[in-house]
Amino acid sequence: MFYREAGHFRDNYQADMALFPIREDRIGVSLLLFAAFVAVPLLHLARIGPFSGDYLFNAILIPVLILSVAAIGLNVLVGYCGQISLGAGAFMGIGAYAAYNIAVRVPGMPLIGTFLLAGGVAAVAGVLFGIPSLRIKGLYLAVATLAAQFFFDWCFLRLGWVTNYTPSGSVSAPALVVFGWEADKPVERYLLVLTIAAAVAWGIANLVRGNIGRQWMATRDMDIAAEIIGIRPVEAKLTAFAVSSFILGLAGALWAFANLRSWEPYAFSIDRSFQLLFIVIIGGLGSIVGCFLGAAFIWLLPLVVEAVPRWLSIPISADAAANLTLAAFGVLILLTLIYEPHGLARVWSITKHKLRRWPFPY
């Protein structure tokens, strides 16, 4: 009733191939973009409710958006092309350190150029470490990407020029200046991150619908069959590695420049790789909207679990709260995977289904 696929009459191919062919989708997405780009900053300027302070931006919106971008990157590889990777954190790290080095060593480089080049460096590294995927598959490939993770962790810690010979190995980001506009306030950094996230989501949504995306999905579903119908596995797999690493590198640069501002190699450790893999699996493999849902879920769940005793004014000691948070986090993830093994993206599509049938479910 609220959401109908039927009744949309399209009289040209362009309308038929649009990213959002259904009117309700278009309205929904426009409203969401309007809320994110206009309403949230306005509410912040008007100092209304939780939008007034920095917390919402610095601790929730910016990290969730950047993790969503990273998850889209990993999803290209894992969800669309079926290549399991445990090296996502390392590729984020490459992006972050590449951006840092470009910013330090190339004066006058515009920020967007820095980010794109950082993504490019990560893409090159991704292709190099994607070469083994032509021979090895599944869990063995996961181990190969794990090697990438440890190799780059080592580089960040050991190679002096990566951190510009900073004695402690901790580096900090320069000011974020985009076309003369300095994004130093949290809400400005939020808008920068949001713009990039929207652009990446739009770009990847289009990419996976097209020729390359179909090659990836065919390879994922059955690589031998894909080869037989004329898809070159080298091309399909390496483009997936390149695109995935590019986006991960971009996300890493954002994580370092827009979120942490000062970071050490542990920001991109194996824990980050696992976190991203959890986001992709819980969000839904092969789904863009799932990346955003998964990132929000993984990032917010510990905060909510920790906050529940505070909201209920239960005077629980800090150590008990910390341990309960860990336990509850694990249990909730297990429950999510048991009751919705296809991830949050599936919950979203079930919701759409329900809206379509309402009020006459059968």
Added chain:
Amino acid sequence: MAHRISRLSALLICAALASPSAVSAQENGQFIPVLSYRTGPFAPNGIPWADGIVDYLELLNQRDGGINGVKILYEECETGYATDRGVECYERLKGKGPTGAAFVNPLSTGITFALTEKAPVDKIPLVTAGFGRSESKDGSVFTWNFPLVGTYWTAADVAIQHIAKELGGTDKLSGRKIVLLYHDSPFGKEPIPVLEALAKKRGFQLTMIPVANPGVEQKSQWLQIRQIRPDYVVMWGWGVMNPTAIQEAANVNFPRDKMIGFWFAGAEPDVVPAGANAVGYKALMLQHGAGRAKVHDDLDKFVYGKGLGKSKPVDTGGVLFNRGMVGAMLAVEGIRTAMKKFGNKPMTGEQVRWGLENIDLDEAQLKSLGFEGMISPVKISCADHEGSNKSRLQQWDGKGWKIISDWYTADEAMLAPMLKDAAARYAKEKGITPRDCSKES
């Protein structure tokens, strides 16, 4: 465990019956955030440290009704020693209370690095007693950082001074082999510039061996040490890395009394798990060690007597518990100093910063605070945010720490120029114009 469960259930029942007692933003008082880690690989060290801070704040509330009559409101936030969680905690707590956070003490060098970028924007002083960035001692560049009573560079210099003394003079260092075994993170890398400079100056051979986080795997490192056969091993470890290193030293028969841990490798959780193997192990002290002073009697009476303590009364004299108390005490004295100028009301971060910069605690004041004998007098100024660069050494005898040295003072003639260089480099990178300290009041 059973005790803890029963206490937890009792608390839950209490909560169901009684009205809420949590800190609310409307309450008038001085808000102090407590970033701590009671989970993760560093929890054995993080718990007593955080207990010391929280118990000291509670003591002030119970004994004196707060700071000069202004009640202390505090809230703990679990960071798990992770930088991103620490930043989240900071963002959540920085605006609480009537005047926002008075100061923040992140208990982690990684979080300190991240907050060094944020504190000047939010105007909240960063108190890092015994840790953090060494070059932030230079208050003209690092206006908001206070690495009170000891930086890593001070520690590195004192460690070498002690080795020289044991060998019989600084000239005896020449040609010796010293290994730095360090936690592979900014925290562990901090002392490297100073040790390298000292190796050059004194002519000893320095080998640096990193240990990957969290430090439970050190077999190859100790094999390497066995091959090198160093005269001394200086250890820059934290958490599980320390007892593991002592165990491995015993496995390769490296004498424990030739191992010198720095002050974050010199507490009870570092040696107790290694059992008898730890006997003879030495560590720097960050001025105070284990032991009790008058403030501990007050704790027993006002906090533990009322069942409000976080730790157990027998553990309150531990090294890390004392470190928590000393850190909290110094920061609170910063608030008290600020109140002298701005009046007895909750202070803002900016006012606390002024207060911290004007801390001047002599022996008599330390005695009246109950910290007699724990630390030496502290005087902070715009140019010197450390306040005191002294340390002693202690040795583990299997049951407790024994102080084995007199006070050492770091060699400022060597450290000051290095510090200035590092601070100037940071100022240039960030476009900071250093303050003129002669114009500060």
